[in-house]
Amino acid sequence: MTDYLITGAQLPEGSITDLLLADGRIAATGSDAADMAGARAGAQVHRIDAHGLVALPGLVDLHTHLREPGREDAETVASGTRAAAVGGFTCVHAMANTTPVADTAGVVEQVWRLGEDAGWAQVRPVGAVTVGLAGEQLAELGAMASSAARVRVFSDDGLCVHDPVLMRRALEYVKAFDGVVAQHAQEPRLTAGALMHEGIVSAELGLTGWPAVAEEAIIARDVLLAEHVGSRVHICHLSTAGSVDIVRWAKARGIQVTAEVTPHHLMLTDEAIRGYDPQFKVNPPLRTAEDVQAVRDGLEDGTIDIVATDHAPHPSEDKDCEFAAAAMGMTGLETALSVVTEAMVADDSRDFGWQDLARTMSATPARIGRVTGQGRPLAAGEPAHVTLVDPSARWTVDPAGLRTASENTPFAARELPARVMATFYRGVATVLDGQPQDGSTR
Amino acid sequence: MRHLLSAADLSREEAITVLDTAATMAATQSREIKKLPALRGLTVVNLFFEDSTRTRISFEAAAKRLSADVINFAAKGSSVSKGESLKDTAQTLQAMGADAVVIRHSASGAPHRLATSGWIDAPVVNAGDGMHQHPTQALLDAFTMRRHLMPEGGAGAGLDGKRVVIVGDVLHSRVARSNVDLLHTLGAEVTLVAPPTLLPIGASTWPCRISYDLDAAIAEQAPDAIMMLRVQRERMSSAGGGFFPSAAEYSRRYGLDAARFEALPGHALIMHPGPMNRGLEISARAADSDRSTIVEQVANGVAVRMAVLYLVLAGNEGTPS
Numbered sequence: 001m002t003d004y005l006i007t008g009a010q011l012p013e014g015s016i017t018d019l020l021l022a023d024g025r026i027a028a029t030g031s032d033a034a035d036m037a038g039a040r041a042g043a044q045v046h047r048i049d050a051h052g053l054v055a056l057p058g059l060v061d062l063h064t065h066l067r068e069p070g071r072e073d074a075e076t077v078a079s080g081t082r083a084a085a086v087g088g089f090t091c092v093h094a095m096a097n098t099t100p101v102a103d104t105a106g107v108v109e110q111v112w113r114l115g116e117d118a119g120w121a122q123v124r125p126v127g128a129v130t131v132g133l134a135g136e137q138l139a140e141l142g143a144m145a146s147s148a149a150r151v152r153v154f155s156d157d158g159l160c161v162h163d164p165v166l167m168r169r170a171l172e173y174v175k176a177f178d179g180v181v182a183q184h185a186q187e188p189r190l191t192a193g194a195l196m197h198e199g200i201v202s203a204e205l206g207l208t209g210w211p212a213v214a215e216e217a218i219i220a221r222d223v224l225l226a227e228h229v230g231s232r233v234h235i236c237h238l239s240t241a242g243s244v245d246i247v248r249w250a251k252a253r254g255i256q257v258t259a260e261v262t263p264h265h266l267m268l269t270d271e272a273i274r275g276y277d278p279q280f281k282v283n284p285p286l287r288t289a290e291d292v293q294a295v296r297d298g299l300e301d302g303t304i305d306i307v308a309t310d311h312a313p314h315p316s317e318d319k320d321c322e323f324a325a326a327a328m329g330m331t332g333l334e335t336a337l338s339v340v341t342e343a344m345v346a347d348d349s350r351d352f353g354w355q356d357l358a359r360t361m362s363a364t365p366a367r368i369g370r371v372t373g374q375g376r377p378l379a380a381g382e383p384a385h386v387t388l389v390d391p392s393a394r395w396t397v398d399p400a401g402l403r404t405a406s407e408n409t410p411f412a413a414r415e416l417p418a419r420v421m422a423t424f425y426r427g428v429a430t431v432l433d434g435q436p437q438d439g440s441t442r
Numbered sequence: 443m444r445h446l447l448s449a450a451d452l453s454r455e456e457a458i459t460v461l462d463t464a465a466t467m468a469a470t471q472s473r474e475i476k477k478l479p480a481l482r483g484l485t486v487v488n489l490f491f492e493d494s495t496r497t498r499i500s501f502e503a504a505a506k507r508l509s510a511d512v513i514n515f516a517a518k519g520s521s522v523s524k525g526e527s528l529k530d531t532a533q534t535l536q537a538m539g540a541d542a543v544v545i546r547h548s549a550s551g552a553p554h555r556l557a558t559s560g561w562i563d564a565p566v567v568n569a570g571d572g573m574h575q576h577p578t579q580a581l582l583d584a585f586t587m588r589r590h591l592m593p594e595g596g597a598g599a600g601l602d603g604k605r606v607v608i609v610g611d612v613l614h615s616r617v618a619r620s621n622v623d624l625l626h627t628l629g630a631e632v633t634l635v636a637p638p639t640l641l642p643i644g645a646s647t648w649p650c651r652i653s654y655d656l657d658a659a660i661a662e663q664a665p666d667a668i669m670m671l672r673v674q675r676e677r678m679s680s681a682g683g684g685f686f687p688s689a690a691e692y693s694r695r696y697g698l699d700a701a702r703f704e705a706l707p708g709h710a711l712i713m714h715p716g717p718m719n720r721g722l723e724i725s726a727r728a729a730d731s732d733r734s735t736i737v738e739q740v741a742n743g744v745a746v747r748m749a750v751l752y753l754v755l756a757g758n759e760g761t762p763s
C-alpha cells in the first residue's frame with residue numbers, strides 16, 4: 001500500500017503542516033511526518049506538494065440521492081460516489097427513495113455493500129421512516145439500525161412525514177438506537193401541484209406556488225414534537241427565512257434540532273426560473289434573495305448546522321421538457337465545496353472560514369449521522385480521510401465534464417472558486433490532481 | 443417581432459404596430475374577397491396540447507385569410523402525461539417545414555421552452571399557456587377597446603387614461619395577466635377585482651389596482667370597460683381548491699348583474715373572453731346589451747391574429763394594403 005507524504009498543507013485553522021498517511025491513518029503530522037516517511041521500511045512513499053492548498057477532513061454529505069437500486073440510468077452507487085470523491089467527499093448518506101425503497105434491512109445492506117465494493121467513499125444508507133415512503137406505517141427502523149449498514153438517519157425524503165402522530169412515534173422510536181429522523185418539511189395540502197416558490201415570480205409566470213409557510217409550519221410542529229418527546233430531529237434542506245427563525249428559536253429553547261442547507265439555496269433565487277428552464281426546478285424550490293441572505297446568516301451563526309448537497313441526478317429527458325413536466329432536483333456533489341466557498345468563505349464580510357467549512361461540511365454532518373471515524377480533526381492517529389483544496393483555483397462548470405452520470409446542474413457555465421485537488425479515503429487516493437483514480441491506479 | 447410569447451414582451455410601439463396592422467387587416471375583411479396573398483407558400487402549424495376549438499379556429503381562419511397553409515396538430519395528452527414529448531413534437535414540426543408554430547399548452551412556459559430551447563427555428567406564437575399568458579387575447583381586447591373608446595377608431599393610439607376593470611378568477615387566468623401587462627403598456631389604468639382567494643400572492647406588485655369589492659370599484663373607477671373573466675364552477679368544491687363557498691355567493695358578490703350593469707357609465711364596454719357562464723359571472727342583461735362587445739371580440743380576434751402571424755412571418759416588409 002502506498003503511503004502519502006503531504007507537505008506544506010494549510011490546516012483549516014490556518015497553520016501549515018506536513019501529513020503522512022499510512023495504513024489508513026494519519027500516521028504523523030508536522031516534522032514527524034517526513035521523519036517517519038523516511039523510516040517506513042519497504043513502503044512506497046508518494047510525495048504530494050500541497051503548498052498553497054488547504055487540507056480539510058474528508059467531506060461528509062448527509063443528503064445524497066444515489067438512485068441505485070432502481071434508477072441506474074440517472075446514477076449508480078459507483079458513479080455517484082466517484083462524483084462524490086471528485087467533490088472532496090469521503091462519506092455520503094444515500095437517501096431512501098430508491099426502487100425498491102430502502103425500508104428494509106435487505107435494501108440498506110445492499111446499498112451499503114455496493115458502496116464498500118465501489119470504494120470511492122463510505123456509503124451510509126438512510127432508512128425510510130415509513131413503509132414504501134407511504135407515510136402510513138413505520139418501517140422496521142430497528143432492523144435497519146442493527147443491520148450491517150448500521151443505519152442511524154431515517155428519512156422519507158422527497159415526501160414529508162406529515163401525519164403528526166406517525167412523526168411523534170418515529171421521533172420516539174429511534175431514541176432506542178440513537179437514530180435521528182431527517183424531515184423533508186413540506187405540508188402536502190399546502191403544496192399540491194406546486195412548481196416553484198410562491199411569490200412575485202410565480203404570480204407572473206403562472207406557476208403554482210410552493211409557499212414558505214408549508215415548510216415553516218412543519219418545522220414548527222416538529223421542533224415542538226421533538227421537545228415534547230425529548231428526541232433529536234434533523235431538518236433537511238431548510239430554505240426560508242422563517243425556517244431559520246424557527247430553528248433559532250428552538251435552539252435557544254434547548255430543543256435538540258439540527259438543520260441543513262443546500263449549496264443551491266445558498267446561491268440561487270426564484271428569479272432563475274424566469275426562463276422556465278427546468279434545471280432550476282427543485283424541491284424545496286429556490287426562494288427569494290431575502291431567504292438566501294437568511295440561510296447564509298443562519299449558516300454563519302450556527303443556527304443551520306451543516307451544508308448537505310441534496311444531490312439529485314436525473315437523466316436529460318426528465319429535464320428537457322416543459323417546466324411542469326420536469327423532474328425536481330439538481331446535482332451537487334461536485335460543485336458543493338466551490339459554491340459554499342463562493343457564498344460564505346470568499347465573502348469577507350462574513351465570519352466564515354475554512355474551519356467553519358470543515359465543521360459544516362464534515363465534522364457536524366458526521367456527528368449528526370453518528371458516523372464514527374469521519375469528520376475527525378487532521379491529527380496523528382485519526383483515520384486518513386483527507387481532502388486537499390486549491391482555494392485560488394477558478395473553474396467553469398461544464399455539465400458534460402462532471403463525473404455524475406447526469407447533467408442536471410444549475411451551475412452550467414458558471415465560474416466558481418476553489419477546486420478539489422486530491423481526496424484520500426481510508427488512506428487511499430481516490431482523487432489526485434483533480435482526477436478520479438480509477439481501477440489499478442488506486 | 444421574432445416570437446409572441448407574452449404581452450409583457452411588447453413595447454408600446456410594438457403593441458400599437460400590431461393594433462394598427464390588425465385595423466388594416468380588419469378593413470380587408472369587409473371586402474367581398476377576404477383572402478390576402480401575404481403568406482402564400484408558408485405553413486402555419488396550430489399545435490394544440492389543450493382543447494380550445496375557438497382559439498384554434500380563430501388562428502386557422504387568420505392564417506388562411508393570409509393564404510398560408512395550415513396544419514392542425516392536436517397533441518392531447520402532452521408529455522405532462524408522458525405522451526410524446528414537446529421536444530420530439532417540435533422536431534417533427536421542424537422536419538415538416540413549419541414556418542410558424544402557434545402553440546396552446548396547459549403548462550405555463552411551454553411556448554417559451556419551444557422558442558428558446560433550440561428545438562425549432564420557426565417563430566412561436568403563444569395561443570395560451572397554463573396560467574401564464576394569452577397575448578393574442580389581450581391584443582384583441584385592446585383592439586376592441588381602442589376602436590370604441592379612442593377618437594377616430596384609435597389609429598396610432600394607445601389607451602391612455604382609459605379605466606378598465608377586470609373581474610373574476612385572476613389566480614388561474616392567463617387572460618388577466620396578459621391584459622394587465624398590455625393595458626398598462628398602452629397607458630390604461632387597470633383595476634383587478636376578485637375574492638382574495640382568487641388573486642395570486644405577489645399580484646400586489648403588478649402595475650394595477652386591486653380591489654375585493656366590485657360595487658366600490660365600479661363606483662370609484664367609473665370604468666370605460668369592464669371585463670368579466672370566466673369562473674369555473676369546480677373551483678368552489680374542496681377538490682377544486684375551495685376558492686369560494688358557492689356559485690350563488692360568487693354571483694352575488696362578483697357577478698355583473700342587472701344592478702351593477704345599471705351602475706356602470708353609459709358608454710362602458712361589457713367584455714368577456716368567452717365562453718361565458720351566464721348567471722354566474724355575467725347576467726344575460728349585461729351580456730346581451732348593445733354595449734356588449736363579446737361577439738365583436740371574436741371577429742376582432744381573427745384580425746389581430748392575422749396581424750400577429752403577418753408580423754412574425756413577413757414582419758419587416760411593411761403593412762399590406
Ligand SMILES: [Zn+2]
Nearest residue numbers: 157158184236
Ligand atoms: Zn427532500
